Amino acid sequence: MAMQPFLDISDVTVAFGRSRVPVLNGIDLKVARGEYVSVIGHSGCGKSTLLNVVAGLLPASGGGVVLDGKEVSDPGPDRAVVFQNHSLLPWLTCYENIRLAVDQTLSKSLSRAERHEWTMENLALVRMTHAKDRRPNEISGGMKQRIGIGRALAMKPKVLLLDEPFGALDALTRAHLQDQVMAIHAELGTTVMMITHDVDEAVLLSDRIVMLTNGPNARIGEILEVGLARPRDRLALVADPRFIAARAAVLEFLHHRHAAPGLAAA
Template sequence: MASAYLSIEQVGKSFTRGGSTTQVLADIDLKVGRGEYISIIGHSGCGKSTLLNIVAGLTPVSTGAVLLDNSEVNAPGPDRAVVFQNHSLLPWLTVYDNVRLAVDKVFRGRKSAAERHDWTMHNLDLVQMAHARTRRPSEISGGMKQRVGIARALAMEPKVLLLDEPFGALDALTRAHLQDSVMQIHASLGNTVMMITHDVDEAVLLSDRIVMMTNGPAARIGEILDVPLARPRERLDLVADPTYLRCRAAVLKFLYERHRLVEAA
């Protein structure tokens, strides 16, 4: 792995409500190389989204620290762009204007208006949504909305792209098309990606490494699995690939054992 570009160091997170404190995460240590694609997987309630929100700067750590490119993360910033399961587009703006808003916020004063227009269109082209630039979110499908959300995130030129179950609300075919698009974008841009998912096949298909979380409360990293599959990856070629099947079985075994622990508790 490359030297740590994103470093999560001894991170713990507790929430206090009504006088009682719950520890959600404990002693999370993770080093992510520049250009690496990392998936975080685990049962519901294991703190996956909390960890992503900490890296995004949306949730403060209780203990430990997050460093990105040698700078401490303690607030939201354009160097970390988040794509949520819910597309979170502004409904009164067109597809173009939803992306342009982010471009203007990050690049005003650094790019001219013409350059910002070109950059907006470039990112819509990346996700095959330039043709729908004048439509509003209510006029496009769920998969198209997610494409626009990804374009908006990429347009900020973030150091890390954070994906919180970005395909979870989509039908299987749309999900597959978007996974392929994200793989192509990652191959062309070489960006660093951290993705939360519940989907084992998705994690193996997209990732360089899969981080498997133990059950909460006080969830930790249970195992980290390398996915030594050559890129580019074609999903149909992987169906019978022994390395793919071995990785898939390893993640399923981990999750199944954690599920048994819950049932036994």
């Protein structure tokens, strides 16, 4: 008997208003427990729309999502989302931003002292213990994203949903944070679904890369298995033929077979 996928996105179609042309059409994706999957495609192809359906923030017009045997119909603590914009509460300290999520999701299972310990543990996990008493306006953009990731992980989610989480950061900060997410994924075995437009990022972090065709009416055009062993070292991978081949395959899909809308006619 075949094992049920941990995250099962089944024939998901999303249409807005009276439009006859859906944004997404018949998206089928099965994700195993502990797998890191990236979704990539040009702007307007519905990447974030797909993530919002999995998060329960947006209803599908057709099809559905099942996580660990339970149908997704609304937002829940089993799915934690980290957006490009950190969305921290500005009047709370870094500690308080994480503690709030812990109190809201784990108050029935952990005592007050245990919730404090768990908050501190997640601050340490994203290397932000030193800034626990600072407010968001007192820390850098990269540090804000680290707190956002720490807050998401502190909820003990079944799946971590990342919506271009490094997109607004400078290259050096982005690289540091990517390395940190790789380390956290290795340590915790968290199931991750990430939206990105960065090809190198997708190849570096993912087990599989899901490539969407252009929207509207976007579909899964191709799924690439990234055959790179873990742990991964970004410097060693630069010259690795498997990394180069995976990167070339994604670029070929995006820029030759499915060029960005407007560029194809140029």
